[in-house]
Amino acid sequence: MSVPIPEPRPGILDGLKDWDDVDARVKDAFGFKDAEWTLVEDLFNYTLPDFKGGADSPGRKPTRHNGSAGDDKHLKAYCEYFIRVLRAGFGQDKNVSATIFEEGKGELLPLRMVAVHLDSPGRQGVKCERMDSPALRERLLSLHRKFLASRESASGFVSYTRVARLYDSVKIKGRDVPTIFVIKPDQIRYWTRSMALRDADEVATDIMMWRDVGERRGSLEKEGLHV
């Protein structure tokens, strides 16, 4: 049977000191690219422990250490990987940036929101921004209560959680910048690098399928998708 297992190589186990060395050797032997290795790491760090563990498994923990604002390594990594996919698909010269929204005063919200800006003038990378508006806070809480919170199925065995992706424009330096808002529960498993790869893949597909309104309307009406 032909399976994609690397051929044995002399000396492949030489010089191993710890498990990190073993991982590095495996990554090299299989020729995994960084995105593929990310999937492997997330599988072992979050997916499997979440499957076997309970409510306090690693992926179900809040994204911020000790539940306090100001420590956003998970969301920063999420945004960086999201941006990497869009640049890989559409060009490294693309001005894609991201904003992580943090609560100002008051309790932390049960959800997190990031914005990914397409073609934002003079902006690169990931930055954090405080959302002090009580109205925005209330809208997000309402969104969470109505749409995002986990619901159990009739059988009680399966629960599902919705996530939201919204397309809108925001003003940056006086220009309307196409922006994608991603809103999901405040749990690490929704904000892993693997999730960023998948979410960005979906956005990339959306961009490729964007057509002018007349073309889209005809096509979808034909398929009975008129709403």
Add this chain to the structure above:
Amino acid sequence: MSRGQTIAELRWLDTPDFMAVARAWQADASTILLQFVWRGYDLLCGEVLSRIEVNDAEEDLERGITQLLEPRIRRAMTGDEPFDIQHGSYEEESRQPPPAQPPQYDLAYVWNQNERLKWPLEAKVLLKDTLVREYVKAMNERFLTCMYAPFSSEGAMLAYLFSGSPQKVFSNVSKALLCCLAQHPGFPGRPHKTSDHVRTVPHAKKYAAAFRCHHMVLQISALAEPNSQLM
């Protein structure tokens, strides 16, 4: 009577800023896709074609070369891309009723999160630069009828050239297709031209009629040396 909004209209805004980005980025995406083809071809030259007497090969040339090219195109990719390359992928959208097989692409980029969205590449062996009949036939019967690339407004023809000059291939293809071929500005040192067409869209389908075809001549013998001047 006013019309309601479709799902697509609700999901994808068509404000000028969104449309401008989508149009520009779609065009840039095709350059990235084809950059990987050229890099894969360079690897193929260095690892395979330069080490054998290619003209001794007689059987299954088209499939054989394409099979060798596909993994090298994938190796040229970073792994972050929102698409993958596939050899022998089927186009379900334009399939005929059973028992007919759906059209099958020599190569196609397939988007990870919507596998119906494909960007096809059709390969043809040209033993001489004058023998372009099959190449032109594939263009006319597959791409320009929307049998290929129904959801994409671009696609590519790969000419595996065994003997002769790329410029003569372009000239012969241009004459046979009755259209002009322009050098792709993103690949100035490569035999890579484009032509623009209006496709025949099947009744009741709303595919994009405007279609751009990329013509890429991959020299298989004699001049099969890696072209390192680009990218």
